[in-house]
Amino acid sequence: MAKDRKIDLVILGLLFHEDLTGYDIKKRIDGAISFFWKGSFGSIYPALSDMEKFGLVEKYRAETNGRREKILYHITDKGIDALKEWLNVEQAANDLKYETLLKLYFGGAGDNDTALKNIRYFEEQVKRDLAVLRIYKENLEKVLDQKDHVYYYLTVTFGIDTYEAYLKWCDRAGKILGGVQHFGDGADIRQ
Amino acid sequence: MAKDRKIDLVILGLLFHEDLTGYDIKKRIDGAISFFWKGSFGSIYPALSDMEKFGLVEKYRAETNGRREKILYHITDKGIDALKEWLNVEQAANDLKYETLLKLYFGGAGDNDTALKNIRYFEEQVKRDLAVLRIYKENLEKVLDQKDHVYYYLTVTFGIDTYEAYLKWCDRAGKILGGVQHFGDGADIRQ
DNA sequence: ATCAGCATGTAAGGCGTTACATGATTCA
DNA sequence: TGAATCATGTAACGCCTTACATGCTGAT
Numbered sequence: 001m002a003k004d005r006k007i008d009l010v011i012l013g014l015l016f017h018e019d020l021t022g023y024d025i026k027k028r029i030d031g032a033i034s035f036f037w038k039g040s041f042g043s044i045y046p047a048l049s050d051m052e053k054f055g056l057v058e059k060y061r062a063e064t065n066g067r068r069e070k071i072l073y074h075i076t077d078k079g080i081d082a083l084k085e086w087l088n089v090e091q092a093a094n095d096l097k098y099e100t101l102l103k104l105y106f107g108g109a110g111d112n113d114t115a116l117k118n119i120r121y122f123e124e125q126v127k128r129d130l131a132v133l134r135i136y137k138e139n140l141e142k143v144l145d146q147k148d149h150v151y152y153y154l155t156v157t158f159g160i161d162t163y164e165a166y167l168k169w170c171d172r173a174g175k176i177l178g179g180v181q182h183f184g185d186g187a188d189i190r191q
Numbered sequence: 192m193a194k195d196r197k198i199d200l201v202i203l204g205l206l207f208h209e210d211l212t213g214y215d216i217k218k219r220i221d222g223a224i225s226f227f228w229k230g231s232f233g234s235i236y237p238a239l240s241d242m243e244k245f246g247l248v249e250k251y252r253a254e255t256n257g258r259r260e261k262i263l264y265h266i267t268d269k270g271i272d273a274l275k276e277w278l279n280v281e282q283a284a285n286d287l288k289y290e291t292l293l294k295l296y297f298g299g300a301g302d303n304d305t306a307l308k309n310i311r312y313f314e315e316q317v318k319r320d321l322a323v324l325r326i327y328k329e330n331l332e333k334v335l336d337q338k339d340h341v342y343y344y345l346t347v348t349f350g351i352d353t354y355e356a357y358l359k360w361c362d363r364a365g366k367i368l369g370g371v372q373h374f375g376d377g378a379d380i381r382q
Numbered sequence: 383a384t385c386a387g388c389a390t391g392t393a394a395g396g397c398g399t400t401a402c403a404t405g406a407t408t409c410a
Numbered sequence: 411t412g413a414a415t416c417a418t419g420t421a422a423c424g425c426c427t428t429a430c431a432t433g434c435t436g437a438t
Contacts, residue, residue: 002397003396004396004397004427005396005397005398006288006290006293006397007397007398009293010293012297013293013296013297013300016299016300017299021416021417021418022417022418022419023416023417023418032296033296035287036288036289036292036293036296037288037289037292037293038288038398040398040399040400041417041418042398042399042400042401042419042420042421043397043398043399045418045419045420046419046420049419069417070416070417070418071417080300083297084300084301086294087294087297087298087300087305087306087309088301088305090308090309090312091312092289092290092291092293092294092309092312092313093288093290094288094289094290094291094313094316095287095288096226096227096286096287096288096289097197097227097228097229097284097286097287098227098228098283098285098287099197099283099285099286100283100285101227101228101346102200102201102204102224102227102228102283103277103278103283104342104345104346105204105223105224105227105342105343105346106200106203106204106207106278106342107278107339107342108207108208108338108342109207109271109274109275109278110275110278114278114279115278117281118278118281121281121282121283122283122285125285147299148298148299150367150368151295151296151297151298151299151306152296154364154367154368155292155295155296157360157363157364158292158357158360158364161356161357161360162353162356162357162360164356165352165353165355165356166349166352166353168352169348169349169352169353172348173348173349176341177341177345193424193425194424195399195424195425196424196425196426197425198425212389212390213389213390214388214389214390229426230426231426231427231428232389232390232391233391233392233393233426233427233428233429234425234426236390236391236392237391237392240391260389261388261389261390262389383438384437384438385436385437385438386435386436386437386438387434387436387437388434388435389432389434389435390432390433391430391431391432392429392431393428393429393430393431394427394428394430395426395427395428395429396425396426396427396428397424397425397426398423398424398425398426399422399423399424399425400421400422400423400424401421401422401423402419402420402421403418403420403421404417404418404419405416405417405418406415406416406417407414407415407416408414408416409412409415410411410412410413410414
């Protein structure tokens with residue numbers, strides 16, 4: 001398996017539960033996973049191909065009842081071992097790139113309204129995403145008796161908790177920047 | 192300027208305030224910015240070189256009082272325009288890769304203790320980072336009368352607010368997964 | 383004397399995205 | 411009939427990291 005290609009682990013994790021096509025994998029990634037990891041066809045298909053060569057997955061053609069042929073992938077024992085080995089490594093790269101914060105940090109190069117506008121835009125995005133996450137949460141709460149669903153539930157609540165924190169921050173940030181604009185000088189914004 | 196190379200904007204943002212060497216830029220990025228953006232020498236030096244060709248920055252040699260020569264970069268008017276143009280684009284790519292959540296999502300492939308251990312490792316990291324952010328915050332509160340410091344302050348409070356949300360989540364997640372004895376001591380989330 | 387930090391770069395290579403290319407099926 | 415979705419890939423290219431290469435300066 002490629003040394004640092006995390007998409008491999010995403011695929012193995014998904015295949016651990018069921019056999020899937022490359023297209024299916026893309027759809028799964030675009031669901032709840034997309035809040036903390038992304039993947040494109042251009043990375044999925046080559047990864048599947050490489051992993052087959054390494055013996056981590058096996059491919060087979062689905063029964064075609066007159067329909068178009070699909071290529072399904074199945075995780076091998078070696079693939080399961082690789083997945084578990086990864087889970088057992090404590091080290092995890094949480095790599096965050098917030099362009100919104102970058103723009104805010106350098107906000108002094110523009111005017112106050114621009115910074116406010118960028119926060120509002122971020123806030124709208126977060127609200128939309130939060131609504132989706134809440135629907136995921138509601139659906140998962142109905143099926144929490146199944147073991148894996150607890151893990152899914154926890155990732156969704158992570159998203160909800162952090163997004164709610166984002167919204168509170170947006171509110172306060174908006175007031176602080178609004179205040180600066182209103183009162184001109186450095187009003188005391190200490191908490 | 193390269194189409195999607197965000198390091199260019201980080202550099203322009205930093206140069207907007209003062210002339211810096213490539214080495215200085217790296218140090219700045221490794222400070223408060225590193226919580227939401229990263230950069231290596233291998234990306235900084237080529238970016239400076241390219242931007243000079245495009246006329247966004249100008250380089251000059253610092254006065255050498257017998258010391259080793261430094262190459263300082265200065266932002267041009269064209270560079271300032273590029274920076275402002277970027278600030279005025281609402282669209283911002285917030286690209287998050289949480290390997291911790293990926294491991295948790297696929298936790299069903301391992302055992303419960305592994306998932307708990309991974310959350311605990313994440314928690315320790317967050318606590319360390321949070322301590323650093325709180326120091327930044329305290330220092331910024333002393334100098335909030337300067338315009339730019341409000342922007343720095345807001346990015347730091349963003350980090351603190353979300354990290355505090357992370358810790359609360361870690362606590363609840365630990366309890367749900369059954370690690371009460373390990374997580375019961377309570378995260379430090381004083382406000 | 384040696385080690386950490388200052389300082390500037392290059393090279394190799396990996397990872398990933400976007401766009402392209404193709405074609406079947408399903409539904410309005 | 412046309413659009414959306416299903417389905418599988420390849421190609422070009424860009425961004426970035428890691429490691430390498432080099433050498434000075436200041437402190438202990």
